[in-house]
Amino acid sequence: MVPLFFQVLKPRLWTCPESSISLIHRPLPAKRAPPPPPALGPRAVCGACFCAAFEAEVLHTVVAGRLLPPGAVVAVGASGGKDSTVLAHVLQVLAPRLGISLRLVAVDEGIGGYRDAALAAVRRQAARWELPLTVVAYADLFGGWTMDAVARSTAGSGRSRACCTFCGVLRRRALEEGARLVGATHIVTGHNADDMAETVLMNFLRGDAARLARGGGLGSPGEGGALPRCRPLQLASQKEVVLYAHFRRLDYFSEECVYAPEAFRGHARHLLKLLEAARPSAVLDLVHSAERLALAPAARPPAPGACALLDGLNRGRPRLAIGKGRRGLDEAGPPRDGEPERAPAPEAVPAF
């Protein structure tokens, strides 16, 4: 396990190995636990050096992967949460060196009691950093469909509401629209290593071959005319992001979405926390695995896009597009291929 960040002993002089700044460490009061140690390996550094190391790592990620060329206009997907706040802050610090300019794009999914407060945080941030902010709302883009309306429409059939499926697809489309509105050339989102690890676990448990085949790299170049997207924080663990926000005293919104408790991702997240406790490198190992998955080309049907989802919603049959293929959209008959697990029809056992 990683070493303790603070030695909780009597006050002593301690020197940061990087900056040679001497600090006097006072023991923390017994009630307050020390903040979680960063996953930076066997070195303990002081706060300032940690932040500098974090920024340098993000810079290296962007530069070595050639994610954001100089002169790019970068739309930052800002939700008001810790990841996008940290992302926007770091990119702002690095912007002069990378030669990019930033625009904030916030998406209003229309989730009452959650998104309004988050958007207030985004507005405060935009004011403080003096970055232009554009807010795009589902209600405007998708013909009045807010997430609350989608949830109402998919509820009540005894199965899960699948809110995250809709929200994820629609949000990416909304981000795309917002980015085009501000004339951006690239989109960045604040996904961290924990997010990517949870995603690969979740997609395996759900059997989502399409998304497994697509995900994994540092970002997509932008298929079919979409803007290229990347995730500069992909190699930073969640602990590092939280600590960075703590040390830089960033103001963010930290409540979870109203629909989060019913999401399947919760299982994957719980599993990931257990795995990380048993073996801290599990998070990055999962990201490594995800990059190297090899799926058969035939097993990669394109995942349904926003148009298909909206079509289903508008027809009053919201689950059409997230079923098997898009048969229902063509009003075809009963499903042709049944469950693969049914008892096989008696057939001549081939001689071997």
Added chain:
Amino acid sequence: MCQVGEDYAEPASEEPPPRQPGREQKCVKCKEGLPVVVIRAGDAFCRDCFKAFYIHKFRAVLGKNRLIFPGEKVLLAWSGGPSSSSMVWQVLEGLSRESAKRLRFVPGIVCIDEGAACGLSPEARAKTLAEMKLILQTVGFPWHVVALEEVFDLPPSVLRCFAQEPVETEGAYKAAVDSFLQQQHVLGAEGAGDSPSLAQGEEQLSWPCTQDPQNPQSPDRPPTAAQTEALSRLFDSVKTLTAKEELLQALRTHLILHVARTHGYSKVMTGDSCTRLAIKLMTSLALGRGAFLAWDTGFSDERHGDVVVVRPMREHTLKEVAFYNHLFAVPSVFTPALDTKAPEKASIHRLMEAFMLRLQDQFPSTVSTVYRTSEKLVKAPRHGCAASPPGPRCLLCMCALDIDTAGAALLSQGGPPSLRHRAAVLRLPREHEGLALRGPPATLHLGRGPAPQPELLPQGLHRAADPGVPG
């Protein structure tokens, strides 16, 4: 569960909650018998239909893949546990059927005694061994019991990957089967009682029923105390249970393959069930083995070259195996493993097993979903072809290394993250020294592992003079 592919087309056709088999319910297959077991989510089978279903699945998996040629020598890896015992039993039954549908390969059994790694006392090991020998004698195949200590005597050649034979085409398989059938017919007509020889003509094989099952093929010498001590020391030096399990699997595989090679077996069958393979897939993901999932969990595993590992039980869930063994009295031996009685958080393997089984309770299609996804994995980037890529291979698992030095993905630089020292993260290649950020300038070095190749850096940041090895 928000499972991809669940059919939501008609809300009205939502399936009713699984009915408990009541007195009125009949077997779903024959519609007559009284059901004894419920498979999947509500399919109740009677005893005979269940047996037919189970056996058919086993034969279908073997037949579908057409990898096992008639007359081939196949080594069955038996651990004593329920899945491998069931597999051995299926092979036994399959060999004794009427000639048209009889299984046509020549089996042997290998059993690895892992007591030393698990910390068992010699008396416990002897007791288990005695129970196993009893069952082995009943089964009647040629058997080999090997202690894990013999791994110290393995020659270094096991770490070399032998050249693979070219992949047999469909035509070759059919031709082989036809010629074998003809030959059997001819022999039957001539009334020959001696062991048949193959049209392939390589070896003279002896049919198991003529062999004395009392006489094992390998000399039955118990391992010396020094070897046992050395093995215990080896396993004690490994700190985490996860790593111990991985080490044990690697050693076990090498030992089984060595036994297969020395006795002329070209295939090894292991008894991994659907549930175990799903757990293994998720565990491998969490350990960073995403590139090798197809080999670790697919039907056939050809990475060792001359010997192919085959998993015929991969479509049977643990529940089906357990019920079959119970209903039809398949003998098995309980041997404590490394993680017996270990707490749930002791290793990645235990965690994943507990998680999958719990999730399976809640969403009964979890295991089958993971299995179906695993079927879609391919052995990329190159298929098993005759000229295997000359890239370096891992010593322990014999897979082509998944570290590429000039890859586009960032993680590839510096090797798998679990081996990468994060301290090296704090070292900057010389190219970036000029970009040192706020904070102390010259003393702070950040970056990762070996320096990125110069051509990967944008022109403006490239220092042409110095390729930049981190100091």
